Amino acid sequence: MSGNNASAGLRDRIEKPVVSKVSEVATKTTKPTPDAPSKGTLLTEAAILQMSDKDYMNGAQLAFFKARLQQLEIDLLKNAGETTEHLRETVLVPDPADRATIEEEHALELRTRDRERKLLKKVQQSIASIDAGEYGWCEETGEPIGIPRLLARPTATLSLEAQQRRELKQKLYGD
Template sequence: MSTQTTTPTPDAPMLTEAQLTTMSEADYMNAAQLAFFRARLKQLEVDLLKNAGETTEHLRETVLVPDPADRATIEEEHALELRTRDRERKLLKKVQQSIASIDAGEYGWCEETGEPIGIPRLLARPTATLSLEAQQRRELKQKLYGD
């Protein structure tokens, strides 16, 4: 893991994805990059919380339908929505942990190897905690040993 503890500053310019991917390895997890990922994670957190609120409101709208088939359809839609929100709840926890790792100066570094996770992987999955290679090893181990 890097000993770099650069934290984003409010006056750091916000980068675009294109600018982010063209930066050199020496700039890895500098203040501007951390500010970019913090903003992306904060927006994701806001979106997830908004979705949760909409689900709550939607489920409160109780519609009484006498037809058993229609009632079953509505119940299935509610079950699907609740499963989706459960996945989003788990994602929200990961988003909040990622924001905390930015604050701790640990964001962007693999938990297993201490190597950089990489900008392309973080753009695809901002909550990643393992490098691609470490994640592949973990998935292979799970496949082989069921752990």
């Protein structure tokens, strides 16, 4: 499996709508509201987007994002295991051009796994912030990050405006 195919496969799994059962987290953190699904119902991205602002980061939404993050964590760990197995397969190729191609594929795969390792750390931090009750709120401003942003990037820790300010500062002053 080449690095591009692995990245495309991961991207496809991340972008697919996640449907999860609302777990006991939903009943422990908030009381169900008429707009919020009750325990045991399926929650989709569309349902979360239709919820009102007063339902922001209620138990059902937290359960949805926790399930999404846990699935992402499982996928990343599975990819890491597959990479290890793939790199262990020793193929003796006498042709230098073929050997160079194989080594380049391995290097690309290792770079991809390094990015995924960093993402795995962010995923685990996001799961911990859900458990701590801090998920979905901007680290700098304390304002809501927003459901659309969290659906696109479940590991986001800054609101869109705070992220734009940070990137502008980095561009102006360097890292």
